[in-house]
Amino acid sequence: MKTTSLKNKKEVSNIDNPKVKELGLPEEIFNIPLNTDLVHQIMVSQMGNRRVSIAHTKTRPEVSGGGIKPWRQKGTGRARHGSNTSPIWIGGGTTFGPRNEKDFSRVTPKKMKRKALFMVLSEKLRNDQLVVVDKLSIDEPKTKKALDLLNKNSINNESCLVVLSGMDRNSILAFANLPRVKTIQAKDLNCLDILNSKYLVIGKDGIEKIKETFLSTKKAVDINE
Helix, strand or coil, rough: CCCHHHEEEEEEEEECCCCCCCEEEEHHHCCCCCCCCHHHHHHHHHHHHHCCCCCCCCCCCCCCCCCCCCCCCCCCCCCCCCCCCCCCCCCCCCCCCCCCCCCCCCCCCCHHHHHHHHHHHHHHHHCCCCCECCCCCCCCCCCHHHHHHHCCCCCCCCCEEEECCCCHHHHHHHHHCCEEEEEEHHHCCCHHHHHCCCEEEHHHHHHHHHHHHHHCCCCCCCCCC
């Protein structure tokens, strides 16, 4: 692992003391140059994977009716028609309408998703939108305690993603009623959720969980290649 540079130092705070100490962040995660094209590609892929096709229209064979010819072929003075399920009839089938069979998901290599994630985390650090907390866990499911933690770190009425090291029910319930605040486990961290929030709040144990999840492989992936 690379040594931590001075610019990768981040102040660590908690609910009682705004500044506790400084923490060195791993350069493999928090010092990656931004590639906007890659980040955009990953964002589009993740949005497509989350998209659920709900809009659905019926085609001509699917609508009810059409069992009998509306009127005889000749002699009525009207245009000839063979079925009331035709798209030109009211209540008939829809032509080229949305269908719920369409799949918007995309397959993206893990290396690309990992690299884009590190780029977004690095940008949060560079833009001073990363808040590192000594202890993020909240002992009681109280919204006031969660709000105090955010206010002490100057996050007032801003969108925020809170990264938990694991499944912490009290912390999830404490942040649940706060508008524009979302919680996520460190192992599930992704590019899209980070970009959807202005601030990123994470504990020291959450940083260790990120390193364990995305860097602890037998053959380390060179993210700068």
